[in-house]
Amino acid sequence: MAVATRLTGMQEKKLQNYFGGKQFTLLYKATVHEFSEDNLLQKCCDQGPTVMVIYGGAYVLGAYIRESYKRDDRVPIVLFAFQENEISECNIGVDSPSSFLYQYNRKWDDSGFLLNLEQKKVNMNLDTFKKLGLPQNRPISFEECEVFRCEDLLDKRIMKGITQLHDKLLADMRIYRPHRDLIHQIRILLLGPTGAGKSSFFNSVKSVFRGHVTHQALVGSDTTGVSDKYRTYSIKDPRADRPLPFILCDSMGLGEREKGLCMDDIVYILKGHISDRYQFDSTKAITPGHSNYIDYPLLKDRIHCAAFVFDINSVEYLSRDMMAKIKKIRRELIKCGVVHVVLLTHVDSMDLVTRGDLRDIYSCMPVKLKLETVHRELGFALSDILVVSNYTSEWELDPVKDVLILSALRQMLWAADDFLEDLLLEETGRCIWWYRHLEVSAVWLLPAWICWVPGSSLCPCRSLSCE
Amino acid sequence: MAVTTRLTWSEEKSLQKMLGNVSLRLLYKSSVHGNKTSSILDKCTCQGPTVTMIYIRNTTVGILMLRPYSKTYDHLKRPTPTFYFSYQRNIATEMRTEVLETETKIASGQLVFYSSGQEVLSVCLNDTKLSINDSLSKALGVYTRSDINYLECEVFRVEGIEDDTNYIRKITRATKHRNPLLAELRTYKPCADFVSKIRILLLGPVGSGKSSFINSVKSVFQGRLTRQAPVGSDVTSITEQYRIYPIKYGNYGDYLPFSLCDSMGLHEKEGVGLCMDDIPYILKGCMPDRYQLNPNKPITPNHPNFISTPSLKDSIHCVAYVIDINSINDLSSKMVAKLKQVQKEVLSCGIACVLLLTKVTNCSEFLQDNSLNMDKSMTSQSQIMHVSKMLSVPIYNTFVVENYTSEWELDPLKDTQILFVLRQMLRVAEDFFEDLP
Incomplete structure (x- = not known):
């Protein structure tokens, strides 16, 4: 028989959260290791804090022992029981394993908790039964008993690992250079419904690199969205005198029907026609001739990776209209050859998700279920869906959150590399040469007609299909 | 402590x-x-x-x-x-x-x-x-x-x-075969001198994982997850262009002597999905990279980028039918008819073909030890025999694979399987050259 717990995934998660973000290691399982007190103690002594779970018919109850114990140590014990899906508890003070395991037949006193593995019975005093909300026809017979070691999800060892990963990601990002140095900075476009956390994501990224929380982009949850200007944010690397190798482009939020970002503007943004600080107009798209309109955008002006940003808590309640918009945009992105990912924000505010879960967020049950919903409803591949927790209200950085943000950003840069590599496959040798040339020798030295005569075969943007 | x-x-x-x-x-x-x-x-x-x-x-x-x-x-x-x-x-x-x-x-x-x-x-x-x-x-x-x-x-x-009996084999396969397979494919050279690059075409129903397979292969060689071929699910095919993807080793490495060709998915309805009349053009190599496919109308020789005199290197050397293993029982008769029609086309061009079953969870457990071929218990499954017969692809050219679509990091076990399938495809393609007049 396999040594695997009988707790349902949900029960286990609730229990782990209840005792403060733990992970459980099953040490003893009565049906495998026999209903024997000696065996239980052999397996569970000196194992650190443990939790014992007893399954009696419809009842799941148990004892949490906060300290490592030996047979005769007196340790604090907290009893608990599942009521529906809630947990009730009762603190019974200190007792020793040798007395609650071996003295079932002793004269009853107030010590409250006795276990007999051979007879498969557990008994408590009336008051405890009442507190735990259990039926008072004691004792309860049970058919299974399990003991787990409780470890902190974020203990010293894990935090050390996270810090190392954090530093490595940060360093990698600083020295990252776009594919074949075609450009200096990757442009990442953030798209999504109003209030999804697009501007917050920029603030969070900036905070991670700055080393403290900053709120440069105005953030709000107004129905109309706070960002109504197109903003392209470049972040200066505080450790070197140059900007970081990416630019985050914050657009107006998508709204219902005619509200929010004008759909026709998206193609203009993707192709690099719109410059920083363009005032969006929901009713009409930008037109050539506008002061923010770039007539002949270069490769560096184009969007190299797009990220759909959604609030993880509301992503499944998107209206049909919004879903249709998103699918339409996705088609548009594919047509333009822009690689895209999905960014789900606010994962920390999801039900049952604790800070400890952020260390392995993609294996956290509630998050997994959510990702599958998004995959099913919106049709994105699972591996294209990334999860982050933005800095919205806190003032201190948290390496655990940082790692999520940096990992998501790294995936975006890789996606952009895929885009750039794909460009090269077109017959763009000449164009690239021109582009480099323009970058290296100052642009203003070249006669203006090379850059600006439309239709000129020398125009670098022509062969990059930015008609 | x-x-x-x-x-x-x-x-x-x-x-x-x-x-x-x-x-x-x-x-x-x-x-x-x-x-x-x-x-x-x-x-x-x-x-x-x-x-x-x-x-x-x-x-x-x-x-x-x-x-x-x-x-x-x-x-x-x-x-x-x-x-x-x-x-x-x-x-x-x-x-x-x-x-x-x-x-x-x-x-x-x-x-x-x-x-x-x-x-x-x-x-x-x-x-x-x-x-x-x-x-x-x-x-x-x-x-x-x-x-x-x-x-x-x-x-x-x-x-x-999950599976005791095959477990040790499964993990040794990854540690023993992954790197040698990778090295073999990195230094691979087509045996036919007159062709510098082998082209493998992926064909199959909408959403069967053609583009995912390309991303998976690219990912293994890049050493990180890549998403160059757009993937996802929708009622109609996400892939609307005919694409020829070269494969590169590492970030700054060289291109390898094979490319994978991605087409629009086949759909049971007429006028949806890849146009059947496009297939002969693709097989012969007349269709240019990035051609915008139209479900209703095939490419014509008048198209500005039409390759009117394709040489051997432009043509397809191996066709892989990509089918979701979970859907093989529900393939509609119209889809089957389409697939058979495609197969006729492929055979008439003399192109070798393989069958690739995707979305197999734990596919490595179905594999034999040394050859990484499917073992008997798998191949004896009637539906696999059925598809292989239907497309007249021999069972030894039928492979299972689990694409990179649901994880965020590479997995040595998956890598091995993907590399293995790719190697077999290349071997099948070489048979095509040997068969040339």
């Missing part, structure tokens, strides 16, 4: 991946529970499959036993396959491995492993010494003249082994 493993977090994560996406649960730690065989047995008896880790200064040696620890010697006497591995600190992904039929003896402070009567490895708990015999230490790259003092010994339960 806290019962916390000595493994760093990143080591733990890579180990779990290398051992087949399992979880490791610490049961015994010598510095806490004492250097005694009785303590190991107390904690680890009847705990299912375990891995015993011995930490030497910069090297870690692991012994993975499927058979649980037991207090009765008889139980451990029967030889069973045991997986030995070692790695240098922090690089668990580059482990060296060996599998031996081993008996175990636990007595008088010693943990001894025997293979065909010879002692191969022993852990002396009383004085924390490890000794390994010559052949095993060579295989594991642990060079030592005498006994080594170790720092600590830990035992973990290995959770998540």
